[in-house]
Amino acid sequence: MTTVESAVRPPQGQRRTEGEASGKRAGRWRRDKTLFFLALPGALYFVLFFYIPLLGNVVAFQDYAPFLGFTGSSFVGFENFTAMLADDAFWKAVGNTLEITLLQLFLYFPAPLALALLLHGMLGNRLKRLVQTVVYLPHFMSWVIVVAMFQQVFGGAGSLNMFLRQNDISILNIMNNPDTFSLLMTSQVIWKDCGWGTIMFLAALVAVDQNLYEAAAVDGGGKWRRLWHVTLPGIRPVLIMLFILRLGDILSVGFEQILLQRKFVGANASEVIDTYVFYNGVIDGNWGISTAAGLMKGIIGAALMLAANKLAHRLGEQGVYNR
Amino acid sequence: MRNPFALPPMPPWMEKPTVLGRATKGIALTIICVLVLYPFVLAVGTSLASADELRAAGGWVLIPSEPTLEAYQVLLSGGVVTKAAVVTVGVTVIGTALSMLATIMIAYGTSRPGSLGSRWIVLMMLGTFLFAPGIIPSFLMVKQLGMLDTYAALVLPVLLNAFNVIVVRQFFMNVPNELLDAARMDGATDMTILRKVILPLSKAVLAVVGLFYAVSYWNAFFNAMLYVQSDKYPLQMILRSYIIEAGEMNAGDLGIAHLPPGQAIKMAVLVCAVAPIVCVYPFLQKYFVKGVLTGAIKG
Numbered sequence: 001m002t003t004v005e006s007a008v009r010p011p012q013g014q015r016r017t018e019g020e021a022s023g024k025r026a027g028r029w030r031r032d033k034t035l036f037f038l039a040l041p042g043a044l045y046f047v048l049f050f051y052i053p054l055l056g057n058v059v060a061f062q063d064y065a066p067f068l069g070f071t072g073s074s075f076v077g078f079e080n081f082t083a084m085l086a087d088d089a090f091w092k093a094v095g096n097t098l099e100i101t102l103l104q105l106f107l108y109f110p111a112p113l114a115l116a117l118l119l120h121g122m123l124g125n126r127l128k129r130l131v132q133t134v135v136y137l138p139h140f141m142s143w144v145i146v147v148a149m150f151q152q153v154f155g156g157a158g159s160l161n162m163f164l165r166q167n168d169i170s171i172l173n174i175m176n177n178p179d180t181f182s183l184l185m186t187s188q189v190i191w192k193d194c195g196w197g198t199i200m201f202l203a204a205l206v207a208v209d210q211n212l213y214e215a216a217a218v219d220g221g222g223k224w225r226r227l228w229h230v231t232l233p234g235i236r237p238v239l240i241m242l243f244i245l246r247l248g249d250i251l252s253v254g255f256e257q258i259l260l261q262r263k264f265v266g267a268n269a270s271e272v273i274d275t276y277v278f279y280n281g282v283i284d285g286n287w288g289i290s291t292a293a294g295l296m297k298g299i300i301g302a303a304l305m306l307a308a309n310k311l312a313h314r315l316g317e318q319g320v321y322n323r
Numbered sequence: 324m325r326n327p328f329a330l331p332p333m334p335p336w337m338e339k340p341t342v343l344g345r346a347t348k349g350i351a352l353t354i355i356c357v358l359v360l361y362p363f364v365l366a367v368g369t370s371l372a373s374a375d376e377l378r379a380a381g382g383w384v385l386i387p388s389e390p391t392l393e394a395y396q397v398l399l400s401g402g403v404v405t406k407a408a409v410v411t412v413g414v415t416v417i418g419t420a421l422s423m424l425a426t427i428m429i430a431y432g433t434s435r436p437g438s439l440g441s442r443w444i445v446l447m448m449l450g451t452f453l454f455a456p457g458i459i460p461s462f463l464m465v466k467q468l469g470m471l472d473t474y475a476a477l478v479l480p481v482l483l484n485a486f487n488v489i490v491v492r493q494f495f496m497n498v499p500n501e502l503l504d505a506a507r508m509d510g511a512t513d514m515t516i517l518r519k520v521i522l523p524l525s526k527a528v529l530a531v532v533g534l535f536y537a538v539s540y541w542n543a544f545f546n547a548m549l550y551v552q553s554d555k556y557p558l559q560m561i562l563r564s565y566i567i568e569a570g571e572m573n574a575g576d577l578g579i580a581h582l583p584p585g586q587a588i589k590m591a592v593l594v595c596a597v598a599p600i601v602c603v604y605p606f607l608q609k610y611f612v613k614g615v616l617t618g619a620i621k622g
Contacts, residue, residue, distance in 0.1 A: 032439035034513040039432025042425050043444045045483050049464065050451055056460030118351060133605055134356045140600045142542030144559045148566045148593055149362035152383070159365055159383040166381060191359070210334070217336035256545055260567055274458070281459045282549065294457035302453050
């Protein structure tokens with residue numbers, strides 16, 4: 001096949017130089033058109049399902065009516081934003097979002113690091129791989145499955161309460177308790193993604209220079225001193241990068257997770273910005289106000305990430321991307 | 324077989340681990356593994372238990388004494404769950420195939436530095452990491468395209484994932500230039516190079532990205548909830564209404580006359596939704612760590 005083609009067509013390298021001689025643009029087009037057409041459908045996808053909807057955020061400044069569309073609806077300036085800021089439900093959603101996200105920052109962010117250190121310290125490779133297989137598994141489960149599994153263990157008719165009932169201990173209300181909902185959410189996130197989160201840390205731990213450990217040990221540094229003075233500084237760039245990425249997501253907490261459980265604990269305990277946008281907009285038809293809330297959330301998230309990255313650069317760290 | 328608890332060789336400066344330290348670590352890791360695996364085992368056990376055993380045990384059975392496949396026979400005999408399983412399998416297979424095709428195309432199309440338009444397309448993809456269009460504008464877009472209540476709405480809006488594309492593109496770019504030049508010298512076109520040189524070298528990364536796409540199609544429920552009516556619901560939506568929101572399945576929904584215990588059926592649905600992933604993923608484990616790291620570090 002290849003030989004036939006080479007007999008029929010001149011080598012491409014040669015064609016390219018001819019093209020460049022006869023005019024740079026035309027030559028470039030002839031050289032790159034296959035690649036260009038290959039990339040085109042994908043590029044179209046991003047325009048259609050990402051950038052045009054991004055422009056669709058003009059709804060936030062409109063008195064949007066679905067039958068009139070973007071072009072027919074009238075502009076109302078910042079009216080939607082003022083209405084949003086006057087809505088108690090919006091502020092409740094902001095409060096819940098911050099509560100859950102801070103809890104996750106303190107409890108969930110360090111968990112994979114701890115597990116990674118534990119795994120890294122394991123000496124037997126075969127056993128280590130087995131444990132890794134197990135702890136990565138929940139990452140591949142959907143939120144529906146994660147919530148269903150929590151329910152089968154902790155739910156009112158779950159196996160834990162079955163055990164308590166059989167032993168005449170009063171049963172626990174875990175799944176339907178609004179007061180502890182943020183803790184429940186955090187533990188679900190930890191169950192699902194703690195293992196998966198170790199991948200980055202494990203790779204960073206392997207990359208720490210082994211000679212530093214030896215030098216520290218020769219200087220009389222024990223296990224814990226080596227952890228503090230060698231390991232943690234060694235993985236600092238990864239820690240900072242993950243932290244910055246987390247900041248960009250700080251206002252997006254568990255949309256699907258809450259959607260599935262909102263019924264059990266009530267909107268008051270579980271409404272976050274994302275679910276506020278969904279219920280207020282798609283379900284109740286307040287398009288303008290909820291798009292405004294979504295837009296505001298997006299801007300704050302992007303700004304936080306850029307600011308954190310900038311700060312990291314100031315402090316002499318690499319951050320997520322380079323300048 | 325080697326003793327798995329035997330100590331591997333250690334550098335001379337490292338302290339010999341104490342028995343207490345090793346025991347503590349071992350116990351901690353065992354507890355973690357049990358916490359992860361317990362719900363899976365409980366679901367499988369209960370789905371296989373007979374009605375009498377479930378009643379006697381109080382609703383849950385970890386290891387059934389006389390396993391029966393009754394619950395699975397009911398599920399697969401037609402009706403709501405079978406229909407949903409067909410939808411999920413169809414969306415996953417077709418969606419993954421289309422996603423992989425589009426991913427390979429755009430990744431290869433932007434993989435040669437300085438080629439026409441590639442810089443802009445890459446910037447466009449990177450932009451998706453910084454912003455998100457939001458639920459409502461996306462919904463309105465799908466509506467304007469006339470895709471509401473079609474199976475296309477479960478695939479096209481999530482066809483590409485910028486992260487996956489970047490991982491694949493990075494891998495393509497790392498194919499040594501000498502190979503490509505040699506192929507060009509032999510007169511290979513760009514398409515031939517893709518088929519004969521690049522794709523055969525990229526099996527590992529394609530396997531990982533394929534797994535990521537397949538898992539996300541298999542697990543998706545929000546798009547189904549947003550875009551389609553109940554007759555097109557995938558398995559995850561059925562799980563949601565019958566297990567999480569505890570709707571009872573009745574004989575009519577399942578298309579049969581006699582029902583095994585509800586608990587066993589529910590857990591059987593759960594097992595059906597989990598099993599394919601659990602079966603496939605251990606084989607790809609050695610690849611996906613690499614996939615995650617390529618994307619995270621170079622992206």
